Amino acid sequence: MNVTTINMSAGDRQSEERATKIHEEPEASPKIQVRDFNFFYGDLHVLHDIALDIPEKQVTAFIGPSGCGKSTFLRSINRMNDIIPGARARGTLMLDNQDLYAKAVDVVALRRKVGMVFQKSNPFPKSIYENVAYGLRIGGVNDRRILDDIVQTSLQRAALWDEVKDRLDSSAMALSGGQQQRLCIARALAVDPEVLLMDEPASALDPIATQKIEELVYELKSNYTIVIVTHNMQQAARVSDRTAFFMLGKLVEYDDTNTIFMNPKQKLTEDYITGRFG
Amino acid sequence: MNDRRKVDLTRGVKGRFIRDRLMTVVFTGAGWFAILFIALIFVFTFREALPIFTDPEVSKEANLHEFFVKRVEGETIEQQFVWQPVGEVPKFSFIPLILGTLKATFVGLLFACPIGVAAALFSSEFAPPKLREWIKPTIELLAGIPSVVLGFFALLVLASWLQNTFGFTYRLNAWNAGLALGIALLPVVFTISEDGMSSVPRHYREGSLALGASRFQTAWKVVLPAALPAVFASFVLAFGRAIGETMILLMAGGNAAITSFSLSDPLRTLSATIAAELGEVVFGDPHYSALFFMGTLLFVLTFVSNSAGQWVIGRMQRRMQGES
Amino acid sequence: MTSVDLDTTLTRRIASRSRRRFGEIVWVELLGLSIVLILAILGVIVADVVIHGAGHVTWTFISESPRQGLTEGGIYPAIIGTTFLVLLMTAAAVPLGVATAVYLHEYTPPERPKQAWKRFRAAEGPDRRKLFGTVLLSLLAKVTRSAVANLAGVPSIVFGLFGLGFFIQFVGRAMDAATQPAGQILWGQGNLLWAALTLALLTLPTVIVATEEALRTVPPELRAASIALGATRWETIRRIVLPGALPGILTGAILAISRGAGEVAPLLFTGAAYYLPFLPEALSSQFMHLGYHVLILSTQSPDVEATKPVLYGTVFVLLVLTFLLNLTGVLIRARTRSKLRAGG
Ligand SMILES: Nc1ncnc2c1ncn2[C@@H]1O[C@H](COP(=O)(O)OP(=O)(O)OP(=O)(O)O)[C@@H](O)[C@H]1O
Ligand SMILES: [Mg+2]
Secondary structure, three states, X not given: OHHHHHHHHHHHHHHHHHHHHHHHOOOOOOOEEEEEEEEEEOOEEEEEEEEEEEOOOOEEEEEOOOOOOHHHHHHHHOOHHHHOOOEXXXXXXXXXXXXXXXXXXXXXXXXXXXXXXXXXXXXOOOEHHHHHHHHHHHOOOOOHXXXXXXXXXHHHHOOOHHHHOOOOOOEHHHOOHHHHXXXXXXXXXXXXXXXXXXXXXXXXXXXXXXXXXXXHHHHHOOOOEEEEEOOOHHHHHHHOOEXXXXXXXXXXXXXXXXXXXXXXXXXXHHHHHOOOOO | OOOOOOOOOOOOHHHHHHHHHHHHHHHHHHHHHHHHHHHHHHHHHHHHHOHHHHOHHHHHHOOHHHHHXXXXXXXXHHHHOOEEOOOOOOEEOOHHHHHHHHHHHHHHHHHHHHXXXXXXXXXXXXXXXXXHHHHHHHHHHXXXXXXXXXXXXXHXXXXXXXXXXXXXXXXXXXXXXXXXXXXXXXXXXXXXXXHHHHOOXXXXXXXXXXXXXXXHHHHHHHHHHHOHHHHHHHHHHHHHHHHHOOHHHHHHOEOOOOOOOOOOOOEOOHHHHHHHHOOOOOOOOHHHHHHHHHHHHXXXXXXXXXXXXXXXXXXXXXXXXXXX | OOHHHHHHHHHHHHHHHHHHHHHHHHHHHHHHHHHHHHHHHHHHHHHHHHHHHHHHOOHHHHHOOXXXXXXXXXOHHHHHHHHHHHHHHHHHHHHHXXXXXXXXXXXXXXXXXXXXXXXXXXXXXXXXXXXXXXXHHHHHHHHHHHHHHHHOOOOHHHHHHHHHHHHHHHHHHHHHHHHOOOOOOOOOOOXXXXXXXXXXXXXXXXXXXXXXXXXXXXXXXXXXXXXXXXOOHHHHHHHHHHHHHHHHHHHHHHHHHHHHHHOOHHHOOOOEOOOOOOOOOOOOOOEOOHHHHHHHHHHOOOOHHHHHHHHHHHHHHHHHHHHHHHHHHHHHHHHHHHHHHHHO
């Protein structure tokens, strides 16, 4: 059971840090509120009556066995599922008390507010600079000074600036996998989102690159609300404040991360995090 | 968040939406416009041939019986099936033209199929990669030679050479036209067969080589059979190309609409007949409708053989992908 | 088994093997010979044209009109006519073909009609009408795709028939009836415009197929990334999809144009002229054409020997034109391929 021990020690460190914090922050209304949320791919019912609140400026982790619907749920939050034929949502999913699936919602504006980082890094075959500037350029920002400024801050926030500042005009495809992923994070940050969705952002990376991403997530949460999907228990324990455990399309348990890892209320959760299945 | 310049990205969103909408309309419009024209191709080629069924004036002289069955008085088969559209009593038998088309196609395929497949097998199985990188563009260059140039070459150079070498009575005949046609078919056979052979999964070859088979045995007994659908498809597509090819046959075939089975007689194909006669024909005449019907026939035949070829290729691709 | 036994079997085996090897080598050489034969054919044709034709291509030849029953002078009107024709054809076929492919690939539903139909059958309520639209669009896309793929193999003479039947007899006559005094024919006969549109239609399927293939090579993840950054569909197409597909589109377009430039059969009844001492001045003018000129010179000449130099010169110019176009297309493709290999 050495998995659990690692988890516990990681959880300990986190819980200490959080203990002070929770007292500082008064109960705010949640950034994202989900009630009775169901999702279908055609006939396939993949999410069943999901209900949870995602707090602002914290990291929320989604864990669960493969195929349980984590990615689907994550993509529902910026409506990336809209482009899949036959995808259908039912129930309410509210961002800042606004129903995201209401008729009047402008998905383009929504996706600016809710950025996304994909599992496989997907930089555009353009220069590093143009990758980061992409969201601004389509928004009509072409002033070189503003672009320079935002490209720099975004790369700094994504902890990539020092590595690429001398070759902003070279192709993004020439970066390493970890650098590409941080570039994708910088690209998402450049349009100044409020929420950042990350779908297994480190699953294709080596341990050092993974650590960089984790540190980055930890840094970013002071400014952004982050939702991260991961298959790596230690990672969830290390970076997140709250953890949601999904199984077969249902939300099994959702609580503070250390409660989930040290003191789960459900037997299923315990079995999963101790590696008894999945 | 205050440490950075704020840009308002919500400004101009409306304009972007309108542009997006506009472009959707533009692309949809363009798409439908092109689709309309593609549909019109079908409609109009058939439409001009229709009078042979509907217009009594036309169908009196030009009709299916006349085209395919009717024999006129005569001793020999050559006198019985005649294409003679201008004259007192026009004669509209397609038989000599169909025979001409088939003869040229036969010679063309006879030449192009074996050579094309052999070259494809060599290129995909034995040629070093460097050489291969040269072979393919070169064959594409051959495919890029306009057929009027091939027709010119057959008429001026090939025909004389063949006549001097083999002593044909007629300079222009099925051998000459068919060989020139074959040059045009070679790239078709080669490209499609080669694609099929290259798409045979590597483990087929590895399995065979691991069993001690030589590279030649592997190519012959494993790759070729696996790529057989593609090879077959290449023949079908070449057939489609052959029956529709016009300029080569117009120039190198000798232009004699005679009902003859001999490959050393001059010939005239369906396509060459359209090319030679449609320019002078009276609009709405039985002759005009007969030529359009000939076009319709070519259209249908090539469309069908193409669909068949494409279907075989598609099926093979899916199977190969499933296995690799 | 004694060692002697082993030895003899081995030798025998090796001997039979090398005999087999030898047979095989002959076979492989035969296969290789077929390549040599193909290359030789190409070489003979090109050499024949170059040897007899290149010398005749002088400035006078390129810049003057034909004289003396086409046996002397140049082919200037044919060069200009071909150029106009190809430019017009390109202007019509390439934008329309690319737009159609973009429509098919980026705007019609990505599902197969069967899947869409299944969803339609299962759906209830307000979704149903929208889904029915999806079914129809996906069916339209499918039918169009297969029609386009098969049209690419329909003989060019059939397109000529269509040009005559549709553009000249149908559209042209209607235009004359509307704009010309009775009995006057302006549009109801072959001309530059109708010939170019006929050729455009002939090349359209090739452009559509090549463009759609190029669009397919742009990874869907890039589209997703762009959309996730708040780009609209058009912005994604303009900034990500089209630039990514550009080399493929260019290659396809150039190869299609080069094919169109060499086609003669569709021009026979849509406006190519035997001999015009002047250049086409309007879309309604007839025109001379290099390929058509080759046909006329080689089949209609009263004095074959006298025409030969002009004929070979014309073939040479036509061949250079199509080879250059072809080569450009092939080079663009080769370059992007090697770039792709280097990048990934
Ligand atoms: N585009 C799609 N069309 C149809 N079904 C889909 C689609 N995407 C996902 N699914 C199905 O929905 C279910 C949930 O998928 P999802 O990708 O959300 O799982 P996940 O929890 O992210 O899994 P993983 O951990 O492997 O990424 C799975 O059964 C999957 O097969
Ligand atoms: Mg997932």
